[in-house]
Amino acid sequence: MKEILVLVFAAASLTDALKEIAASWEIAGGERIVFNFAASSLLARQIREGAPADVFLSADEAQMDGLERAGLVVPGTRRSVLSNTLVAVVPKDSALRIASARDLAGPGVERLALAEPTSVPAGVYSKKFFERVGIWDALAPKVVPTENARATLAAVESGNVDAGIVYRTDAAISKHVRIAFEIPAAMGPAISYPFALVKGAPRETEARRFLAYLGSPAARAVFVRYGFLVKD
Amino acid sequence: MTLSLEGLRLPLTSFALELDATLSAHVTAVFGPSGAGKTSLLEAVAGLRRPETGRIVLSGRVLDDAAAGIHVPPRERAVGYVTQDDSLFPHLSVAGNLRYGAGRGVARKAPFGEDRIVDTLGLASLLDRSPATLSGGERRRVALGRALLSAPEILLLDEPLSGLDRPLKERVLEHLLKVKAAFPLPILYVTHEAAEVAALADEVVVLDAGHLAARGAPIDVLRDGTPGPAGRSIAG
């Protein structure tokens, strides 16, 4: 009998939490889950080009909106359960003293890594925040755009940039960065992770089941443990 | 001039060239079948090959001494080497080729000027031509002129008449005789044709599988019917 796989396209920031959730799902008898982790903008693009994804877990509403407008989301399956906060991180051995966003504009920070601010959710959120605080113009020349939030993390870990903006959940799993300051949810943009079933999903029944599982108390507990905020 | 080859040993593909001889004629022919080691001998005198053992001394100047580790590089040897395929520089004109070594000629206060060489070899009309457009005989003469213009102390000619048809052979031979007459320059002339030996050489040295098989005046050596394949070329 051919093994059934559910193909899940998910934002990079969900990597570790999802892997754990999928493992428990499979142990409990669920179908095998195969993940494609990348920036939500890239994933949305791939789905638009016909990638055979069953489920899309996006890091921002805009990407999901785009797919919905293109008729690629199964109506009634879209739910936004998770949220996150942004943090500024520096390499663990950095001597820089950064306590607030304004410090990022200072001369000590030559390079600031962000996920691509025009398309990748983590970068879009960061830019919105900096615009709101009024320092985006000062920061823009220092920005080194990266592929996604995890790439930002890697850039900071390598020491090739002075600081980076990532999700709090990303900072939590890294041993080579430390958090310089956190952008409180109230001050930052509203981060929201919409989940939905992709229209024409090859394995619709199984995908629906997994999607439902993602909203279960067991899955939520895992998300919370990794630092995500659960909306209710 | 005296060219001394003392205990010379040059390993080749299937045998070694071993010579011990002193050559002092105006034109010395090195005669023997193909593969006897004649070209390698010229290359050694020109400094393009290093002997395994032995010495090469030209007019008292040591060019090679294997035991003492002496090897004078080609550029300092003042030899004029005309290869079997002329080796004209295809990207230079005839004039460019001729003058390539002339700097050294001027530096050494060349006894023969450019005009004389061009005249003797009849090169005046060819100066602006490209080597690719020349006939076999013309190329040969340009190669000869080029070597002469670099004021060599000895001229090394590797089968200069090979690959030419009969009438051309005669013409180039004429030029060679003119060169011999016009320039008091020792010439080492490699060939496997007895007729050329007879026409040009004052002395002939016969090589067979890397060894000196005979030497002497052409009349004596060739008439004796030298042993081996060399003998055949006289008969045929």
Added chain:
Amino acid sequence: MSEFAVDLPVVWFTLRVAALAVLLLAPFGLALALLLARRRFPGKALLETLVSLPLVLPPVATGLLLLKFLGRRGPGGRAARTLFGMDVVFTWKAVVVAMMVMSLPLLVRTARVAFEEVNPRLEAVARTLGASEARVLSTVTFPLASRGIAAGLLLAFARALGEFGATILVAGNIPGRTTTIATAIYNDVQTGLDGRAYGLLAVSAALAFGAIFLSEVWLKRRTNA
């Protein structure tokens, strides 16, 4: 599809850094080609393999090695900081280095063949005519190999223009600073700006076509000894 457009500043930037890369690469690459063409020495096979590696390794793998070396914590990066007070990664300098490394094999291999095709007899005769090694190189070897060398340089340039995998790792994709034609296409595709992507694709194809075509013509009309 978004509007068809050609991002000229990006094209111009790419042409400039690629030209600089080839210019800096040429002396080293040609010397290497000459060495491989003329000399035998222990370890030659190893050197040949190393030189050919960027041709066969996935470009991102080469990019990773470069990143480790040129990053702030790597030996190259640290040297650049101490000696010149500058960073290499995430600047146009890293783009140049990535292009140089990726183009090296093409230049060396093409130029090597060109040098090997120069009849060594001609060089030998030049020496007997009194030419120094430098004069032999400049008046015989290089002129006779010139078409092949030019073809090699052009191929190296074309390769540099198209370089992506190593560049994106080591220089990132910083608009206005390190964005090349290739990385701009990648970005435009990701952000849905297909019109711009196609514009750059057209330019890229035209440049590549021109370079390869010219290179082939030159290779066919090599001077023979």
